[in-house]
Amino acid sequence: MTCKEAFQEISKYLDGELAADLKRVLDEHLCKCSHCKVVFDTTRKTIELYCNGKLFPMPERVRDRLHYALRRKFQQKAV
Amino acid sequence: MEAAFPSWRVEDNIKMHYTAIVPAGLSLLPLGAISSRRLADLPQDALEKAESTLVMEAKAGSNEAFEELVNRYEKKIYRLALRLTGNEQDAEDVLQESFLKAFEHLPEFRQDSRFYTWLVRITVNEGLMKLRKRRSDKSEPLESATDEDGQLMPRDFRDWKPNPEQLLSQEEMEQILMTAAQTLSPSLRTVFLLRDVDELSTEETAATLGLTTGAVKARLFRARMQLREELSKVLKRE
Numbered sequence: 193m194t195c196k197e198a199f200q201e202i203s204k205y206l207d208g209e210l211a212a213d214l215k216r217v218l219d220e221h222l223c224k225c226s227h228c229k230v231v232f233d234t235t236r237k238t239i240e241l242y243c244n245g246k247l248f249p250m251p252e253r254v255r256d257r258l259h260y261a262l263r264r265k266f267q268q269k270a271v
Numbered sequence: 272m273e274a275a276f277p278s279w280r281v282e283d284n285i286k287m288h289y290t291a292i293v294p295a296g297l298s299l300l301p302l303g304a305i306s307s308r309r310l311a312d313l314p315q316d317a318l319e320k321a322e323s324t325l326v327m328e329a330k331a332g333s334n335e336a337f338e339e340l341v342n343r344y345e346k347k348i349y350r351l352a353l354r355l356t357g358n359e360q361d362a363e364d365v366l367q368e369s370f371l372k373a374f375e376h377l378p379e380f381r382q383d384s385r386f387y388t389w390l391v392r393i394t395v396n397e398g399l400m401k402l403r404k405r406r407s408d409k410s411e412p413l414e415s416a417t418d419e420d421g422q423l424m425p426r427d428f429r430d431w432k433p434n435p436e437q438l439l440s441q442e443e444m445e446q447i448l449m450t451a452a453q454t455l456s457p458s459l460r461t462v463f464l465l466r467d468v469d470e471l472s473t474e475e476t477a478a479t480l481g482l483t484t485g486a487v488k489a490r491l492f493r494a495r496m497q498l499r500e501e502l503s504k505v506l507k508r509e
Contacts, residue, residue, distance in 0.1 A: 196424070199424065199425060203488070203491060203492040203495055203496075204488075206495075207473075226428075227425075227428040230428050230429070230430045231425045231428065231499070233430070233431075234430070234431050234499050234502070234503060234506075235495050235496070235499045237431060238495060238498050238499045238502055239467045239495065241435070241436060241444070241448060241502070242354075242448060242452075242463075242467060242468050242498075243467065243468055243470075244436065244444075246441070247350075247441060247444060247445050247448065248349070248350045248353050248354065248445060249346070250345060250346045250349040250350070250366075254349065254363050254366065255345060257363065257367065258341070258345060258366060258367050258370060259338070259341070261367050261371060262337075262338060262341060262370065262371070262374070265371055265374055265375075266334045269334075
């Protein structure tokens with residue numbers, strides 16, 4: 193497997209969509225190729241960082257404004 | 272409707288979907304049989320049943336039931352809006368407009384998908400409209416310079432610092448992630464946010480955006496690679 197071929201499969205590998213034999217070949221390539229290993233590890237880390245649920249919390253002020261607008265909408269509907 | 276998109280280029284299927292659904296109302300959305308991967312993984316389906324019950328109650332006129340749905344999803348919708356628009360004020364507006372629109376169009380929601388994925392679709396539409404308005408105000412192109420048909424290969428092979436999220440403050444990390452996400456074109460960013468961050472399945476993402484599953488996979492690949500390159504500039508080892 194070449195680096196170019198390995199790179200094209202990294203996304204599928206992360207999604208668990210690779211067939212077992214192809215996964216084994218890619219694993220062997222990643223053991224030998226430090227460049228592809230870095231790309232693989234940092235791509236996985238990229239997804240992990242964006243999935244951190246503690247980031248981008250909703251301020252209480254934003255919540256208050258949302259629920260105030262909702263209540264007004266409820267009242268308009270009732271009229 | 273073409274004249275409404277003077278300054279940004281999106282692929283035709285996104286544009287057709289977008290222009291078809293936004294002005295005409297949400298009843299035209301091609302909703303499929305959608306289920307959430309994350310919620311399906313829960314140990315019991317009590318939460319999911321409660322959601323459909325709440326939706327039925329809200330459709331029958333219960334404001335309390337609708338507000339409970341808002342309570343359940345407001346934080347996730349805010350995060351999605353913030354990462355999509357890259358701007359706190361826009362995210363706040365998108366959050367509010369999305370829930371108000373959901374309330375308004377609830378009678379048209381046929382419950383052949385989960386309420387949450389329907390809500391995500393509304394939010395994406397509102398967010399894209401906000402981006403379009405903001406960009407046209409500034410007369411800037413919305414797409415990145417990336418050639419979507421070109422061969423995509425990594426350029427940066429430097430490893431990252433270990434555990435960068437522990438080395439940086441929350442504010443610093445948020446800024447880095449936000450800046451990197453804004454380098455993606457909206458069509459790539461939206462796929463990445465729905466698929467990787469909101470953890471919708473490939474099929475759910477495709478149904479939500481009116482794309483084929485192949486297009487979702489191709490865009491997700493490009494988005495991941497581009498974000499990795501952007502983050503490498505900041506998080507690489509010295």
